[in-house]
Amino acid sequence: MLTVNEVEKFILNLVKPITDKELVPLSQATNRILAENISSSFDFPYDDNSAMDGYAVKYQNVAMASQDSPVSLKIIEEIPAGYCPQKTILDGETSRIFTGAILPQGADSIVIQENTQREGDQIKVFASPLKNEFVRYQGSYYRAGECLLSAGYKINPPEMAILAAAQCLEVPVIRSPIIAILSTGDELIAPEESMEKGKIIDSNQYLLASFIQQNGGIPLSLGIIPDHPLALENAIKEALNQADWVISTGGVSVGDYDYVDQVLEKLGGKIHVKGVKMKPGKPLTVATFCHDKLYFGIPGNPVSTMVTCWRFLQTAIEKLSAKKNYSYPSIVKGITFNNLRSQGTRETYVWGNVSLIKGHYQFTIAKGSHNSGNLVNLQQINGLAIIPINTNLIEIGDDVEIMLVNN
Numbered sequence: 001m002l003t004v005n006e007v008e009k010f011i012l013n014l015v016k017p018i019t020d021k022e023l024v025p026l027s028q029a030t031n032r033i034l035a036e037n038i039s040s041s042f043d044f045p046y047d048d049n050s051a052m053d054g055y056a057v058k059y060q061n062v063a064m065a066s067q068d069s070p071v072s073l074k075i076i077e078e079i080p081a082g083y084c085p086q087k088t089i090l091d092g093e094t095s096r097i098f099t100g101a102i103l104p105q106g107a108d109s110i111v112i113q114e115n116t117q118r119e120g121d122q123i124k125v126f127a128s129p130l131k132n133e134f135v136r137y138q139g140s141y142y143r144a145g146e147c148l149l150s151a152g153y154k155i156n157p158p159e160m161a162i163l164a165a166a167q168c169l170e171v172p173v174i175r176s177p178i179i180a181i182l183s184t185g186d187e188l189i190a191p192e193e194s195m196e197k198g199k200i201i202d203s204n205q206y207l208l209a210s211f212i213q214q215n216g217g218i219p220l221s222l223g224i225i226p227d228h229p230l231a232l233e234n235a236i237k238e239a240l241n242q243a244d245w246v247i248s249t250g251g252v253s254v255g256d257y258d259y260v261d262q263v264l265e266k267l268g269g270k271i272h273v274k275g276v277k278m279k280p281g282k283p284l285t286v287a288t289f290c291h292d293k294l295y296f297g298i299p300g301n302p303v304s305t306m307v308t309c310w311r312f313l314q315t316a317i318e319k320l321s322a323k324k325n326y327s328y329p330s331i332v333k334g335i336t337f338n339n340l341r342s343q344g345t346r347e348t349y350v351w352g353n354v355s356l357i358k359g360h361y362q363f364t365i366a367k368g369s370h371n372s373g374n375l376v377n378l379q380q381i382n383g384l385a386i387i388p389i390n391t392n393l394i395e396i397g398d399d400v401e402i403m404l405v406n407n
C-alpha cells in the first residue's frame, strides 16, 4: 500500500490542467484563473501625479528653503484631483495641488502643505522636499504593453483592482472544472427525505459540493446510488460523460457491498491507487478514464472524506484549474497540548485547533469522539496533527507537524 506522500505525487502526476478558455465580465472574475497574459495600453500611473496635498514646485527654487530663511513662491493655479493643469510653473511660481492630481508642466517636486504657510496668492516654503519627492511618475509602476498579469494567476482582490485599472472588462479565464459527486450506499437518504431507522443522511454530498465550490470548481451533484453494480455502472457512466472528474464516496472498502472498484474496471478505468497508509482515509481508489478523467473513490465516513479532500484534492483541483504555482498543504511545526496516539501502522491525522502564540504553533485536539464517523466535532477546526508511521504516541509538550486547513 502506498504512503500519503506517494499517493500525493501519484495523483498530481495524473492531473492534466484544463486548457479551455472563456470570457467572463470583470465583475464575475473573482476566484477564476487567468487563461492569458494580460497587458494594458496604459502606463501606470497614467500620468505624473502628486502623492501628497501640497504645492508643485521646481526643486531648484526651494532647495535652500529653511525655517529661518523661507522661500516665497506665487500661486498661479489650483489643481484638484481629476483636473488637467493649464499653466506651466516658471521660476518663483507654484501651483496648489492635491493627492492624485496631475503634476503641472515645469514642476518636478511637491512641497507638502505642512511645510508651508499661505498668505493670499503667496506661500512661504520652510523646508525643501528631495528632488522628485512625492511625485508618482507616469509609467513608474508599469509600462504600457508589458505583461501586467500572467496566465495561471488566480484572480483575487488585488488582481481585480489591476484588471479594472487596465479597463479589462472581459477577462479571459480557464473554464471552471466540473466535478461530479456520487454518494453510494443503500443506507443513504437525502436530507429532504423523512428519516427511517437504519438510514443515514447523505451529508457527504454537501461536504463535497461545498469543498468543490470553495476551490473554484462546479459541483455536479448526481445523488445517491444504491449498492448495486448495475446502478453504480450507469451512474458512473453518466458522471464521466458530464464532468471532468468524478468523486464518489462509499463502496471502496472490503465489504460485500463495496462495488466501486469492480465497476471502474468493467468500464475500462485504470486503477492507479488502491488504498493509502493513512488514517482516516485508507480505502482510497484513484482511477483514470481516457487518460485525463480522474475518478476518486473516497471512503464513506465523513471525516475520511474531509481529510482526503484537504490532504489530496485541494492541490489536485488547483492543478486541474490550471493555476500556476498550485499550492501544497501547509504543514507547520508546533507543540501539542494533548497526547496524540496512533497504532503506528498508518500516517494518522488528528483534527483540532492550531493557534500561533508568540511565534509558536500550538495544537489542541478537538473535543469529543475521534472517530471517522463523527462529523460533529470537525466543526471550526483549523488543523490536523500528523502522527507519522511507526510512532504510537506524541506526548503533551512534544513537537508535532500540523497541517493547516482553511476552515
Ligand code: AMP
Binding pocket: 183, 184, 185, 187, 188, 200, 201, 202, 203, 204, 205, 249, 250, 251, 252, 253, 255, 298, 299, 300, 301, 302, 373
Ligand atoms: P463505506 O465506505 O461505504 O463502507 O461507508 C463507511 C461509513 O460511512 C458507513 O457508516 C456509511 O454509512 C457512512 N457513509 C457512507 N456514505 C455516506 C454519505 N454519503 N454521507 C454520510 N455518511 C456516509
Ligand code: MG
Binding pocket: 184, 185, 186, 227, 250, 251, 257, 300
Ligand atoms: Mg457503503
